[in-house]
Amino acid sequence: MIEHRRPHVLLVDDEIGTIELLGAVLQRQGFQIDLARTTAAAIALLRTKTFDAVVTDVVFDGRDEGQEVLSACRDLAPSTVVMLMTGHPALSGAVSAIKLGAVDYLQKPVDPVLLAARIHRAVRERQMGSPDDLNYKDLVNILSDLVAQTIERVDPYTAGHGERTRNYCRQIAEKLGLDKRTVERLELAAIAHDYGKIYLDDLSFLTKKGPLTPNEYREVQRHPEVGANKLGTNPHLVEACRYVAEHHERWDGTGYPRRLRGSAISEAGRILCLVEVFDSLTTRRSYKNPWDLQKTLDFFESQTGRAFEPEVLDIFLRLLEVHGPEWLSAPQRDLIAAGVIQAPDAQPAS
Numbered sequence: 499m500i501e502h503r504r505p506h507v508l509l510v511d512d513e514i515g516t517i518e519l520l521g522a523v524l525q526r527q528g529f530q531i532d533l534a535r536t537t538a539a540a541i542a543l544l545r546t547k548t549f550d551a552v553v554t555d556v557v558f559d560g561r562d563e564g565q566e567v568l569s570a571c572r573d574l575a576p577s578t579v580v581m582l583m584t585g586h587p588a589l590s591g592a593v594s595a596i597k598l599g600a601v602d603y604l605q606k607p608v609d610p611v612l613l614a615a616r617i618h619r620a621v622r623e624r625q626m627g628s629p630d631d632l633n634y635k636d637l638v639n640i641l642s643d644l645v646a647q648t649i650e651r652v653d654p655y656t657a658g659h660g661e662r663t664r665n666y667c668r669q670i671a672e673k674l675g676l677d678k679r680t681v682e683r684l685e686l687a688a689i690a691h692d693y694g695k696i697y698l699d700d701l702s703f704l705t706k707k708g709p710l711t712p713n714e715y716r717e718v719q720r721h722p723e724v725g726a727n728k729l730g731t732n733p734h735l736v737e738a739c740r741y742v743a744e745h746h747e748r749w750d751g752t753g754y755p756r757r758l759r760g761s762a763i764s765e766a767g768r769i770l771c772l773v774e775v776f777d778s779l780t781t782r783r784s785y786k787n788p789w790d791l792q793k794t795l796d797f798f799e800s801q802t803g804r805a806f807e808p809e810v811l812d813i814f815l816r817l818l819e820v821h822g823p824e825w826l827s828a829p830q831r832d833l834i835a836a837g838v839i840q841a842p843d844a845q846p847a848s
């Protein structure tokens with residue numbers, strides 16, 4: 499599976515204000531950041547640290563030195579993603595940079611939210627590895643992407659929802675001490691939990707503005723069990739299908755479709771239910787703005803022993819103390835990367 503540690507990014511520019519601003523926003527988006535004001539300082543850092551991505555200016559004090567950083571990356575850290583940014587765009591420069599291995603060539607001023615989305619996507623693609631070493635991990639990630647894209651096709655605002663849900667579920671499950679086998683099946687369920695949506699008779703209301711009619715609500719409540727039935731009968735999927743079927747059940751019996759209560763819901767299902775609610779509340783939809791951190795915390799703190807199991811909720815709230823800003827900014831990042839919404843005050847960036 500994809501590693502979920504914070505991606506490490508090196509920003510290189512002689513205009514310190516530029517990289518301090520970009521760095522501050524990228525940190526809030528979940529990146530670990532190092533800054534370098536000169537190509538020499540950047541190359542020294544490349545010798546001592548490992549970076550997932552390097553974003554470098556091209557012209558330093560009037561000299562065209564960006565290519566030196568690019569060359570150093572190629573020699574010292576060939577798996578690192580390199581992006582160039584410049585205030586003096588020239589097609590020939592872009593072409594030669596791409597030939598030398600840069601994955602992107604950005605025009606200044608670079609919008610930091612868009613940059614974050616591009617880095618995430620490039621790092622993720624790089625993590626998929628080369629076509630020659632397809633392994634089990636690659637296969638799971640490729641199929642996860644296919645399932646996610648299928649669901650996003652009928653509901654574009656779910657872009658990235660499956661992968662984020664998978665990540666947060668795994669972290670809660672590991673803190674709760676669930677065994678590796680259960681965690682793996684929970685991850686599968688997290689990726690596919692809304693799969694049943696694509697089989698609903700009427701898909702138009704998934705993206706409508708405003709509340710659902712009673713008939714539409716009844717229709718949407720079918721998706722957990724439809725999804726569980728459609729995922730297949732492979733023996734490895736038995737538990738994952740159960741978790742999918744349970745992902746809208748609530749600890750206090752107020753969920754759907756079967757109004758299960760307490761321990762009648764699997765432990766993994768209780769985790770998936772909480773994470774699904776969290777990511778939905780904090781994601782922009784066609785009919786609502788995302789909740790901020792304080793509103794989200796107030797809501798979940800008020801729900802202990804009600805909608806969510808107390809122990810799962812307690813672990814989640816402790817994780818939110820650490821990852822709150824990163825987890826709340828992730829949906830916007832993914833929606834921008836998928837082209838569903840535009841970066842705020844987006845600047846042309848290539």
Ligand SMILES: [Fe+2]
Pocket residue numbers: 691692721745746774
């Ligand atoms: Fe759902």
